[in-house]
Amino acid sequence: MFGLFSKRQIEIKSPIKGKVIDLSQVPDEVFSSKMVGDGFAIDPKDNTIYSPVEGEIIQVFPTGHAIGIKTKEGLEILIHIGIDTVELKGKGFVTFVNEGDYVWIGDKLITFDLELIKNKAKSTIIPVLITNMEKVKEMNVNFIDAEEGDVIANVRLK
Amino acid sequence: MKEILVKINNPTGLHARPASILVKEAMKFKSNIYLIKNNKEYNAKSIMNVMAMGAAMGDEIRIKAEGEDEKEAINSLQKLLEDLKD
Numbered sequence: 001m002f003g004l005f006s007k008r009q010i011e012i013k014s015p016i017k018g019k020v021i022d023l024s025q026v027p028d029e030v031f032s033s034k035m036v037g038d039g040f041a042i043d044p045k046d047n048t049i050y051s052p053v054e055g056e057i058i059q060v061f062p063t064g065h066a067i068g069i070k071t072k073e074g075l076e077i078l079i080h081i082g083i084d085t086v087e088l089k090g091k092g093f094v095t096f097v098n099e100g101d102y103v104w105i106g107d108k109l110i111t112f113d114l115e116l117i118k119n120k121a122k123s124t125i126i127p128v129l130i131t132n133m134e135k136v137k138e139m140n141v142n143f144i145d146a147e148e149g150d151v152i153a154n155v156r157l158k
Numbered sequence: 159m160k161e162i163l164v165k166i167n168n169p170t171g172l173h174a175r176p177a178s179i180l181v182k183e184a185m186k187f188k189s190n191i192y193l194i195k196n197n198k199e200y201n202a203k204s205i206m207n208v209m210a211m212g213a214a215m216g217d218e219i220r221i222k223a224e225g226e227d228e229k230e231a232i233n234s235l236q237k238l239l240e241d242l243k244d
Contacts, residue, residue, distance in 0.1 A: 035174070036205050059209075061210050068206040076206055131204070
């Protein structure tokens with residue numbers, strides 16, 4: 001019954017304006033080797049993260065530099081702002097949602113101080129990752145200069 | 159059910175790299191495994207959960223395992239956490 005009506009395909013929109021790059025180009029082995037998850041990364045040209053999918057906020061990192069969303073199909077998506085930004089200990093990040101909130105595509109999630117990250121962290125690049133790839137059959141990524149809300153990844157579920 | 163207290167000793171704490179190593183190890187066991195910090199439970203098999211826990215150097219966390227291989231799971235994760243270097 002559920003199988004008949006559940007969506008087997010999900011679009012992940014761009015959470016921010018910027019250039020979409022391959023994870024292999026992220027200057028941190030944890031992300032480039034896909035240890036944490038698979039997806040894409042964005043070199044941001046703006047300072048606000050909007051929800052790339054519809055779903056529930058399952059993790060708000062206390063330091064504000066990352067957030068996790070679970071879609072109703074069960075896909076878990078992690079947005080990690082910058083590299084080594086955990087060391088900023090929350091400085092420069094403002095979160096607009098709480099764990100348990102239901103968000104729609106385009107809802108404002110986090111704003112960040114792009115200049116501060118440029119100056120203090122290793123990189124401003126934002127990995128956007130599916131952390132439970134076992135649910136995924138196939139994923140196609142559009143490597144474009146994206147506006148916020150553009151379709152970046154088409155994900156087919158198992 | 160088995161539970162043990164461990165102290166995080168590596169300088170970067172349980173961030174992306176050590177967190178993903180820990181999750182991979184936890185996945186090898188059938189037991190349900192949780193990490194507990196400040197009375198909040200995190201699923202040790204979820205990278206998102208473990209990273210969000212944000213355990214830093216000096217933090218004390220509890221490992222809790224429940225299942226047929228709980229003893230092995232606890233021993234293995236305790237060793238892994240105590241041996242973390244970076």
